[in-house]
Amino acid sequence: MARPQKSRKVLNPPKMKGFKPFGMPLCKAEPVIMKFEEYESLKLINYDGLQQDQAAKLMNVSRPTFTRIYNKALNLIAKSFVEGKAIEIKGGNFEFDQEWLRCKKCYKLIPGLENHSRCLDCSLYGDNELVRVG
Numbered sequence: 001m002a003r004p005q006k007s008r009k010v011l012n013p014p015k016m017k018g019f020k021p022f023g024m025p026l027c028k029a030e031p032v033i034m035k036f037e038e039y040e041s042l043k044l045i046n047y048d049g050l051q052q053d054q055a056a057k058l059m060n061v062s063r064p065t066f067t068r069i070y071n072k073a074l075n076l077i078a079k080s081f082v083e084g085k086a087i088e089i090k091g092g093n094f095e096f097d098q099e100w101l102r103c104k105k106c107y108k109l110i111p112g113l114e115n116h117s118r119c120l121d122c123s124l125y126g127d128n129e130l131v132r133v134g
């Protein structure tokens with residue numbers, strides 16, 4: 001029996017739910033699914049400029065596991081680019097350091113509940129506008 005996977009630490013959720021290709025009809029193509037930990041690995045290496053061993057530590061995984069996650073993320077981007085498919089970022093085996101919420105209206109990310117249950121940028125919008133990310 002396979003061991004259950006240890007969950008990977010993700011510090012920051014992505015700002016968006018995914019990406020759409022430009023100039024392609026989207027309705028026909030199944031999106032490429034990128035997991036949260038795959039997104040995080042790209043951010044740590046290619047955006048933050050970390051080395052793979054540093055990034056592995058931050059995500060609480062071994063270096064080989066990190067490399068596997070990171071390579072998967074690169075392959076998904078290549079697939080999306082070459083096949084003209086959207087990328088949807090969802091799911092995976094990860095945990096955040098803290099709870100993250102997203103405003104349904106303006107998509108702003110809000111860390112934790114911080115004493116309010118509404119998006120302060122969308123004061124005219126009703127209650128229940130925040131959804132949990134992840």
Ligand SMILES: [Zn+2]
Nearest residue numbers: 103106119122
């Ligand atoms: Zn809002």
